[in-house]
Amino acid sequence: MxxxxxxxxxxxxxxxxxxSISRGRRRALFWSYFFLILFVIFFLTPPVYxxxxxxxxxxxxxAATNPWWVYHPTLSNYIDLLTQNQFLxxxxxxxxxxxxxxxxxxxxxxxxxxxxxxxxxxxSATLATGVFLTYLIPESLLFxxxxxxxxxxxxxTGIELINHWWVLIVLYPTLxxxxxxxxxxxxxxxxxxxxxxxxxxDGAGYMQMLTRIFIPVAIPGIIAAMIFTFTVSWANxxxxxxxxxxADQLVLPVGxxxxxxxxxxxxxxxxxxxxxxxxxxxxxxxxxxxxYYISGxxxxxxxx
Amino acid sequence: MADVVxxxxxxxxxxxxxxxxxxxxxxxxxAFLMALPLITIVLCLVVYPAFYSIHLATLNKSMQRFVGFGxxxxxxxxxxxxxVVEQSLLFAITAVIFKAVxxxxxxxxxxxxxxxxxxxxxxxxxxxxxxxxxMSTLAWLWLFDPSYSAFNWVxxxxxxxxxxxxxxxxxARFCVILVNVWVGSPFFMIMYLAALKSVPEQLHEAAxxxxxxxxxxxxxxxxxxxxxxxxITALFSLIVTFANFDIVKxxxxxxxxxxxxxxxxxxxxxxxxxxxxxxxxxxSLFMAPILAVAAFFILRNVRRRGNEA
Numbered sequence: 380m381x382x383x384x385x386x387x388x389x390x391x392x393x394x395x396x397x398x399s400i401s402r403g404r405r406r407a408l409f410w411s412y413f414f415l416i417l418f419v420i421f422f423l424t425p426p427v428y429x430x431x432x433x434x435x436x437x438x439x440x441x442a443a444t445n446p447w448w449v450y451h452p453t454l455s456n457y458i459d460l461l462t463q464n465q466f467l468x469x470x471x472x473x474x475x476x477x478x479x480x481x482x483x484x485x486x487x488x489x490x491x492x493x494x495x496x497x498x499x500x501x502x503s504a505t506l507a508t509g510v511f512l513t514y515l516i517p518e519s520l521l522f523x524x525x526x527x528x529x530x531x532x533x534x535x536t537g538i539e540l541i542n543h544w545w546v547l548i549v550l551y552p553t554l555x556x557x558x559x560x561x562x563x564x565x566x567x568x569x570x571x572x573x574x575x576x577x578x579x580x581d582g583a584g585y586m587q588m589l590t591r592i593f594i595p596v597a598i599p600g601i602i603a604a605m606i607f608t609f610t611v612s613w614a615n616x617x618x619x620x621x622x623x624x625x626a627d628q629l630v631l632p633v634g635x636x637x638x639x640x641x642x643x644x645x646x647x648x649x650x651x652x653x654x655x656x657x658x659x660x661x662x663x664x665x666x667x668x669x670x671y672y673i674s675g676x677x678x679x680x681x682x683x
Numbered sequence: 684m685a686d687v688v689x690x691x692x693x694x695x696x697x698x699x700x701x702x703x704x705x706x707x708x709x710x711x712x713x714a715f716l717m718a719l720p721l722i723t724i725v726l727c728l729v730v731y732p733a734f735y736s737i738h739l740a741t742l743n744k745s746m747q748r749f750v751g752f753g754x755x756x757x758x759x760x761x762x763x764x765x766x767v768v769e770q771s772l773l774f775a776i777t778a779v780i781f782k783a784v785x786x787x788x789x790x791x792x793x794x795x796x797x798x799x800x801x802x803x804x805x806x807x808x809x810x811x812x813x814x815x816x817x818m819s820t821l822a823w824l825w826l827f828d829p830s831y832s833a834f835n836w837v838x839x840x841x842x843x844x845x846x847x848x849x850x851x852x853x854x855a856r857f858c859v860i861l862v863n864v865w866v867g868s869p870f871f872m873i874m875y876l877a878a879l880k881s882v883p884e885q886l887h888e889a890a891x892x893x894x895x896x897x898x899x900x901x902x903x904x905x906x907x908x909x910x911x912x913x914x915i916t917a918l919f920s921l922i923v924t925f926a927n928f929d930i931v932k933x934x935x936x937x938x939x940x941x942x943x944x945x946x947x948x949x950x951x952x953x954x955x956x957x958x959x960x961x962x963x964x965x966x967s968l969f970m971a972p973i974l975a976v977a978a979f980f981i982l983r984n985v986r987r988r989g990n991e992a
Contacts, residue, residue, distance in 0.1 A: 407897070411795040415804055418789050422811050422869065425822035428833060432825065446833040491721035498714035506718065508982070513729045515919075515978045517926030519947035520971065523954045523964045524732035524739060527746075553728040560721055585713055614815030616929045617947070621955050632817040636933060647825055654818040665813045669806055672813075676870070677877040 426658070432651040433457070440647055456652040466653065468627055469634035472544040473613060473657075476630060479548045480612040481605055484555040488604065492563030493589050497575065507564060514557035521553060522621045529622070544628045547619060551612045558611075559604040565678055566600030567593055603675025606668055610661050631657045739964040746961060754965040763941050763949075768969070770856070771945040775925040778863040782924075783917050785864060786871020791901070793872070794879045805876065812869040820933040823862045824849075827934075852942040855935050859943050862930050867923075871916055878912040879905065911984055918981045922974055946970050 432440065434452040444450060460466045494500070495507045529540040540546045570593060578588045594601065619633040626638060635653040639646055665672055743750045758764040793804050811819060826833050827848035835845045849855045886904050895903070906913075928947040931937065937944035937952060944952070946969055954963020 407795055408797075411792040415789070415792045415796075415808075418785075418792070419804075419807050422808055422865065425819050425826065425865070426810060426814060428826060429819075429822040440831070446831065446836050487720040487724065490717040494714040494717035498710055498717070500711035500714040500718075503714065503718070506722070509725065510721070511982065511985075512978055513725050515922055515974065515981070516729055516733060517922065517947075517970070517974070519926045519928050519950065520736065520967050520974075521729065521732045523950060523960060523967055524736040525728070526955065527739060527960050527964075528732065528735065550728070552724050556721060556724050557729070585710075610813070610815075614817065616815075616817040616932070617951070620932075621951065632815055636817065636821070645825075645828075647828075647831075650821055651825060654821045658814040658818045661813050661815060662810070665809075669802075669809075673805070673809070673873055676873050 426655075429651045429655050429658075432647055433655050435648055437646065437648050456648045457656075460649060460652050460656065465626060465638060466634070469629055469631045470656075472629065472634075473631040476544060476547045476551070477609050477612045480551040480555060481608045483548070484552055484559050484608045485601065485605060487552070487556055488559035488563050489589075489594065489601070491560050492567050493585075493593055495560070496564045496567035497593075498585065510557050510560050510564075514561055518554055518615070518617050522617055525550065525553075526621055541622055542624050542628055544619075544623060544630060546622055547612075547615075547630065550618045550622065551615060554615065555608040555611050559608055562604045562607070562675060562678060563597065563600060566597040570596050599671060599674060600678070602668065602671045603678070606664055606672055607675055609664065613661055736964045736968060739961050740968055742961045744959050744961060750961075754962050757962070758965060763944070764966075766941060767944045767946060767949045767966070770943060771925065773856070774860060774863070774927075774931075774943075774945055775921060778860050778867065778924050779917055779920050781860070781864045782867040782871050782920060783913065785868040786875050786916075787913075789868070789872045790875035790879055791905075793876055805873070808872055809869045811865050812867070812873075816866050816929045817933060819866065820862055820930050823858070823865075824934055827858055849935055850939060852939055855939060855943050859931055859934055862934060863924060863927065866930065867920055871920070874912055874916045875909060878909040882908045911987065915981055915984045918977045918984070922977050925973055925977075926970055 428447070431447065431449055433456050434449045434454070436451065436453050436455060439449075439451055491510075495503050495510070526541070529546070533539050533541065540549075574592055574596070575588055578592055583591065614632065616632050616636075619630045620637075623629055623633065626634075629637065631653075635650065635657055639650045639653060739746070740754055741749055741751055743753070789808060793801055793808070796804060825831075829847060829850060832846075832848060834848070838845060846854055848858050882905055886908075887900055890900050890904055925945075926947055927945060928951065931943055931945050931948045932951070935943045937948050941949075946966055950963040950967040952963075953966060954960045957963075
């Protein structure tokens with residue numbers, strides 16, 4: 380009897396509450412959308428404004444009209460930049476450097492991660508921690524001693540390393556290799572031990588184990604690591620700014636900043652167009668591979 | 684290689700003592716060789732320069748004479764140095780706090796949405812993090828332009844006063860932090876969203892039955908459940924923000940009158956532009972202690988997280 384009434388009241392209360400929950404839920408949803416729209420406006424204002432400016436002629440930019448609207452859209456900025464030899468050189472340098480760095484990083488880090496995740500050797504645990512720590516050392520701590528070391532190498536051997544775009548292929552792995560290795564160790568460790576035991580029993584060697592089992596299984600992780608390596612090497616600004624100066628040796632971010640800003644004269648239409656084109660490759664990759672991007676982000680607890 | 688493994692597996696354990704040893708040695712040799720490129724890169728390009736910068740910091744400007752702590756004494760006597768220390772700390776701590784708060788709030792809003800719509804919003808909100816910071820900072824520089832500032836245009840139409848965004852030291856500091864928050868908070872959002880997904884729904888239901896409101900749910904359920912991720916993300920971001928270069932360099936280049944310089948940009952100005960490599964190295968070394976402390980706590984948290992899983 381008592382239990383029956385208790386259940387009945389509980390049921391009633393539950394119904395009443397669930398009604399208020401769904402009303403509260405609707406209200407919560409409304410405010411969530413409201414504030415999310417505000418945040419999206421905040422987050423997307425700079426890229427959208429970049430795009431707006433890139434469609435304007437310099438006459439329209441300096442006219443005192445509404446800066447948030449294009450009255451006479453023109454593609455002249457895009458045409459100017461893309462027919463300029465200099466800009467194409469920046470693009471080429473960036474592309475070659477990024478592709479080389481991605482290849483080097485992936486080869487080095489996949490082998491190292493496999494060794495550290497699966498094949499124990501003396502000091503391997505310490506080395507894994509060490510990789511993690513080196514990944515925390517920022518570039519702004521390393522560029523001065525590296526700059527001096529390169530100058531020293533030039534004095535001793537006559538090999539000029541400073542002011543050549545390809546020296547970035549040597550420098551960027553300091554940023555990408557520890558991170559990619561750390562990410563790959565995580566992915567490789569999540570592969571069940573039974574798989575490699577089965578492979579060993581079937582007579583596979585370590586190389587076969589790596590190429591036939593680990594790489595295929597860890598493809599999502601490899602794609603995530605490649606995206607990150609590419610993004611980091613495409614976006615880096617400090618190393619090229621410190622190590623390259625001649626106009627034909629620059630990569631895209633530094634090239635846009637240093638050649639389009641001449642003294643106090645800012646060609647804003649061209650700068651915004653260049654910045655948009657420079658941001659395009661990472662954005663396009665992100666648009667197509669967003670899920671890999673996010674999985675890599677949350678798996679590696681990346682810099683940011 | 685393959686038949687060695689197979690043979691070792693076939694031999695009985697008792698008599699296989701010696702071959703097993705040999706096998707272990709071979710396995711570790713191969714592993715070491717596989718990790719050798721990584722070790723070389725880390726030693727030559729990270730560990731060696733890190734220690735070399737300590738050596739550099741003890742030399743005089745022409746790098747011919749050992750001066751011990753001379754560079755540090757010189758720095759301690761300079762006003763600019765203390766300004767840079769202050770600004771670096773202010774910049775890093777404020778930016779990380781705001782990034783964490785914005786990321787936390789946005790993550791909750793996205794988590795509130797119906798599951799099928801979340802992907803789209805998440806995709807839009809992560810864009811600031813994908814654009815190379817040097818490129819997006821240029822857009823901000825243009826938005827803050829002294830004569831054509833698009834913000835000032837809006838302000839003028841709303842009847843608000845015009846601001847000299849990057850010309851005034853206080854507003855310049857604000858702008859530098861704002862851009863950093865803009866770049867970094869999407870990262871926090873993604874991390875916190877992933878952490879929110881792992882909070883069991885039953886806890887919220889139980890709390891709802893007990894009559895908890897949304898604030899209590901966040902405070903008593905979400906925050907404790909997400910504590911580890913919150914800490915790791917904030918510490919990571921602290922390291923990166925503290926060592927930030929791109930944003931300050933492009934937006935203000937340290938100005939007006941060195942008011943917005945942080946360690947990285949000041950070290951760059953001294954070493955590369957001013958040609959005083961030892962002094963620049965000494966400045967950049969001041970980043971090391973805070974990085975070491977943050978790294979220690981990250982390592983502790985990551986280990987603890989590994990044990991929980």
